[in-house]
Amino acid sequence: MKPTSLSPVALKGGFLLSLLFALPASAAPCGRDPAGFESWVAGFRSEAVGEGVSEATVDAALRGVSYNRSVILRDRAQGIFHQSFEQFSRRLLSPSRIAKGKALLQRHAALLGRIEQEYGVPGAVLVAIWGLETGFGADNGNFRSFDALATLAYDCRRSERFRAELLDALRIVDRGYMSPAQMRGDWAGEIGQTQFLPSSYLKYAVDFDRDGKRDLIRNIPDALASTANFLKANGWRRGAGWDEGQPNFPVLLEWNKARVYGETIARFADMLAGGSGGGAE
Structure with a gap:
């Protein structure tokens, strides 16, 4: 915490000393x-x-x-989040990323089914976040x-x-x-395949495959289940939709406050799920 700024000229004697000793280290x-x-x-x-x-x-x-x-x-250079949804999503939702997301959704179907059973978050949403954050673990950052x-x-x-x-x-x-x-x-201190800040790691990281480690860097089950745990803890409603205006869209904004990013997660998840919003609502 930044200490309170005090002017010695304005304070005298014991009053100054009492204030200084009262300040937290x-x-x-x-x-x-x-x-x-x-x-x-x-x-x-x-x-x-x-x-x-x-x-x-x-x-x-x-x-x-x-x-x-x-x-x-x-x-200082985060102007990308001020782009329109069309500009932002066009850059991130490339045909190759969409194709790889669909392939990984199928490859990890059993794992994603177990995660959804426990946390209520569909695999399409988790794979969308995984793809947008690190290209499905291809680039976790090297800072x-x-x-x-x-x-x-x-x-x-x-x-x-x-x-x-x-x-x-x-x-x-x-x-x-x-x-x-x-x-x-990454440059802001995020770690792992879905980019958890340290505070989120401590709160939400899980050892889903029960190997004794909460490994979000190399372990896909841990990384995806921890992401689902984050969403559940922040209000995800099982079976509800995730598009803008639906119950789970605000939870995507807890993942990333930039609305254009939340909209892009939702659009990517729609593409992977083969529908709109994925829920009944």
Whole structure:
């Protein structure tokens, strides 16, 4: 948390000291260039230990962490989400992606049926998300997650949000779910075949094949079932439709707040399901 800014000139004596001692320990203020990054990381290390993360984990995960300028450039260049639905979906719903989605829907029919039985989310929706997020696991991203998350946590645009995600990434390591080296993904810190932020991993990742690991990077059953668990936990209604105006469309917006992205998930799922909305409503 960014500390409250106080002017020593405006405060005197014991009143100043009482206010300073009352302030919570926290990382250094956010920054808009790399100059203060190392100092910020040093402050964040202490904050993370204060939040209950072991010193060993903090040292292992943040050793050598570096400011990544390309992360900031990508964060500032998200104009694609301001495109019309026609422009956006035409770019993402290529004939080859649609064909591969249909093939994978058939190949994993038994798995997807078990997932739907447990979570109520149809396979067409899960395969649509899988295809749009990473090309069905072909491109999970290759950014070092701790570099990406620390860069965004330090940057002033969304520092509070990504400070929390960085803490959750440390908790993933601290609990033994993944090692720092395994945590590689997209530029905003998402990991796995359907791109979970660390907070979502901790809340929704499941070990669907019961092999003792919640592996969203290499394990298709875990990745798809975790996605279904996310949707169910955010209000997915079994048997209801997912197109705009239907009960489950707002749940797609919980997956991604950009309406054009939710609309594209719905359209892709319609194509895979061979109908409109997939539900009775």
